[in-house]
Amino acid sequence: MIGKYNAIASVLLLTSVGISIGWAADGDSEKFIEEAIQGNLAEVQVGQLAQEKGAIQGVRDFGAMLVKDHQMANEKATEVAQHMSVKVPDKPGLKQKALYDRLSRLSGTQFDRAFLESMVKDHREDIAQYQKESRFTGAAADYAKQTLPKLHDHLKMAEELEQSTKVGRGT
Secondary structure, three states: OHHHHHHHHHHHHHHHHHHHHHHHHHHHHHHHHHHHHHHHHHHHHHHHHHHHHHHOOOHHHHHHHHHHHHHHHHHHHHHHHHHHOOOOOOOOOOOHHHHHHHHOOOOOHHHHHHHHHHHHHHHHHHHHHHHHOOOOHHHHHHHHHHHHHHHHHHHHHHHHHHHHHHHHOOO
8 A cells, every 4th residue: 555655656756846847848948039039020120220320232232131031930939938928029139239239330341340240149059049948858959940040041151151251352
């Protein structure tokens, strides 16, 4: 009889641990999806800025691509957030706002260099976060998995543009 109670207690303990682990993973996923939305909003704003201030056509085209792709990604991320009952942010974070403010004060080739440098850095960081989230299960992980190929494309394009502007300067 005692063995039966021990078995029941073990099942209850494992169930409660499983629930706790699930809550912890959800908390991380909630943070991820909130930050993903903020990042998408920021990429749209910075992409619009690149279209206005870019000195070379490649930067303006890249900006247009960022706007289009991150608007679409944000629609998906917003659906995920709503599905997860997460409050949907309506503006970029403070770090992203500071980048926008810094870039908005630049023009010409100074803008292009700073913009491309920040896009390479930002997309590398994003890819790391999305890869981390993609190892889990659930709606946020699925969103991360679906979005990673576009982030890789953006990084590749930003790196190529950054390299071509360096070559163009003779460095």
